[in-house]
Amino acid sequence: MKVTFYGAVREVTGSMHMLSVNKDKILLDCGLFQGRRKESEEKNKNFPLDPSILTNMVLSHGHIDHSGRIPLLVKNGFKGRVICTRPTLDACRFLLMDSAHIQESDADYLNYKALRGHLYNLTNNKNSDLSNRERKEIKERLKLGRHELNRAEIESGIRENNLKIIEPLYTTEDAEYSLKFFDGYPYNQEIPIGKSMTVTFFDAGHILGSALCFIRGIEKGRRFNLCFTGDIGRFDRPILRNPTLMFPEEYRDVDLLITESTYGTRHHGPIENLKERVKEEINRAIERGGSVIIPAFAFGRTQEVVYVLHELYDEGAVPKVPVFVDSPLGKNLTGVFGEHPEVYDKATHKSFLQKGKNPFSFKEITYVGSVEESMEVMKMTTPHIIIASSGMCEAGRILHHLRYKIHNPRNTILIVGYMAEHTLGRRIRDLGWEYEQNGRKGKPPEVKFLNKLYPLQARVSKLSGFSAHADQEEMTRFLKESNLNIKKIAVVHGEEEQSLGFAEYLKDNNFNAFVPKPGETKEF
Numbered sequence: 001m002k003v004t005f006y007g008a009v010r011e012v013t014g015s016m017h018m019l020s021v022n023k024d025k026i027l028l029d030c031g032l033f034q035g036r037r038k039e040s041e042e043k044n045k046n047f048p049l050d051p052s053i054l055t056n057m058v059l060s061h062g063h064i065d066h067s068g069r070i071p072l073l074v075k076n077g078f079k080g081r082v083i084c085t086r087p088t089l090d091a092c093r094f095l096l097m098d099s100a101h102i103q104e105s106d107a108d109y110l111n112y113k114a115l116r117g118h119l120y121n122l123t124n125n126k127n128s129d130l131s132n133r134e135r136k137e138i139k140e141r142l143k144l145g146r147h148e149l150n151r152a153e154i155e156s157g158i159r160e161n162n163l164k165i166i167e168p169l170y171t172t173e174d175a176e177y178s179l180k181f182f183d184g185y186p187y188n189q190e191i192p193i194g195k196s197m198t199v200t201f202f203d204a205g206h207i208l209g210s211a212l213c214f215i216r217g218i219e220k221g222r223r224f225n226l227c228f229t230g231d232i233g234r235f236d237r238p239i240l241r242n243p244t245l246m247f248p249e250e251y252r253d254v255d256l257l258i259t260e261s262t263y264g265t266r267h268h269g270p271i272e273n274l275k276e277r278v279k280e281e282i283n284r285a286i287e288r289g290g291s292v293i294i295p296a297f298a299f300g301r302t303q304e305v306v307y308v309l310h311e312l313y314d315e316g317a318v319p320k321v322p323v324f325v326d327s328p329l330g331k332n333l334t335g336v337f338g339e340h341p342e343v344y345d346k347a348t349h350k351s352f353l354q355k356g357k358n359p360f361s362f363k364e365i366t367y368v369g370s371v372e373e374s375m376e377v378m379k380m381t382t383p384h385i386i387i388a389s390s391g392m393c394e395a396g397r398i399l400h401h402l403r404y405k406i407h408n409p410r411n412t413i414l415i416v417g418y419m420a421e422h423t424l425g426r427r428i429r430d431l432g433w434e435y436e437q438n439g440r441k442g443k444p445p446e447v448k449f450l451n452k453l454y455p456l457q458a459r460v461s462k463l464s465g466f467s468a469h470a471d472q473e474e475m476t477r478f479l480k481e482s483n484l485n486i487k488k489i490a491v492v493h494g495e496e497e498q499s500l501g502f503a504e505y506l507k508d509n510n511f512n513a514f515v516p517k518p519g520e521t522k523e524f
């Protein structure tokens, strides 16, 4: 078998590899590159292969950096099936539509900015400075309301002025169409994916639907077995089962394991304090008469936080103040979680299902729908808890909740997720944490969002136990404690130093590991 390592190679996003066996070509993941706009745009647009040559595709899980280019794959001539677990298919229905929506609004905004700049210049050329009134008129022409762009007007303006129109990477129609190519299957079932080749999905414990994908078959009379881990989750986390460690005999000898290394050289904090810490933070904020704002990714983190809150409420460990989940995507994805109890761990069955309870629904929780409802929550002054996206505070309803709550020292902003560099979430986390460590002395730090500076007076607390990726120890636990005999390991899906560091660490532990180069093909 040959494997070509196309994406998430010496970097974290854009997961994509191709397995060639006999005449079959199987794509493993087809993820979006995320990061600096220009660079990722180029990488996302240009497919390194002709999608029409592919037999089928295997998708490890729904995260956009693993699934986000599927609409483009289909648009460019893919004729096969996208094979994944059932929960992954159900999650992708919402995740891909949401991704398409983001692509469309990004393109709209860039077109708006280009045309607005052009019209400013045209007006300016009449030898007079542009007045505020003139600026306002131009803006108003291109908008439908304060926050909505007039797409038709912008597109015709771009054409009339011979400017280059920016197309979205793909549209909501493209995303919807690509979903027709998906087939969802249960875990632990052998599924044909090519001529004398099958895939079997086992729990990866990373996110709802995530799978360790075992591809087995025969080439030139010899059996082969490849394991593509996708992302590996952590042990003993809420809701999902742990990564599988015990495999049936026929899966145990692995010729090649392709594995992630997001936290290849890092170590997380212990997981068991999580509920206790959430309890402390809530009690502290509510005693002060404040509220708790939790920025959270709509897929995974939101449901985990809801789960922990539900447990705390059931135990009477915190005052039962109202809880609001304010993210339309989060609401839909919580629905998907609710529809797949077959993937929950034993603890979830014991605490909730056996008592006839849905883990994501309790008396005090409201899933906010309309913008009007969301506005009502923003203006609330009595103690409450808000879980909203986006997870890194770059867009979405969380910004409006922050706008109302950030300057009140009674409130707490609880950081439960990864905050990438250069995001508002990262600034809030770092500046707030520093201010807290200095005993909140002097002027509070300021953060800018929605075109305004806000004093960061709310308390900032961070919890690390929620991370969805295994750290070095846990990945090694999977490799050592599982009953797999692994011949060779390809380390992908990590920043270069993480991948190289993890490969070194594996070699020190007697594994035969290497880090492929982007685009490299290797024969095994």
Ligand SMILES: [Zn+2]
Binding pocket: 061, 063, 066, 206, 207, 231
């Ligand atoms: Zn993932």
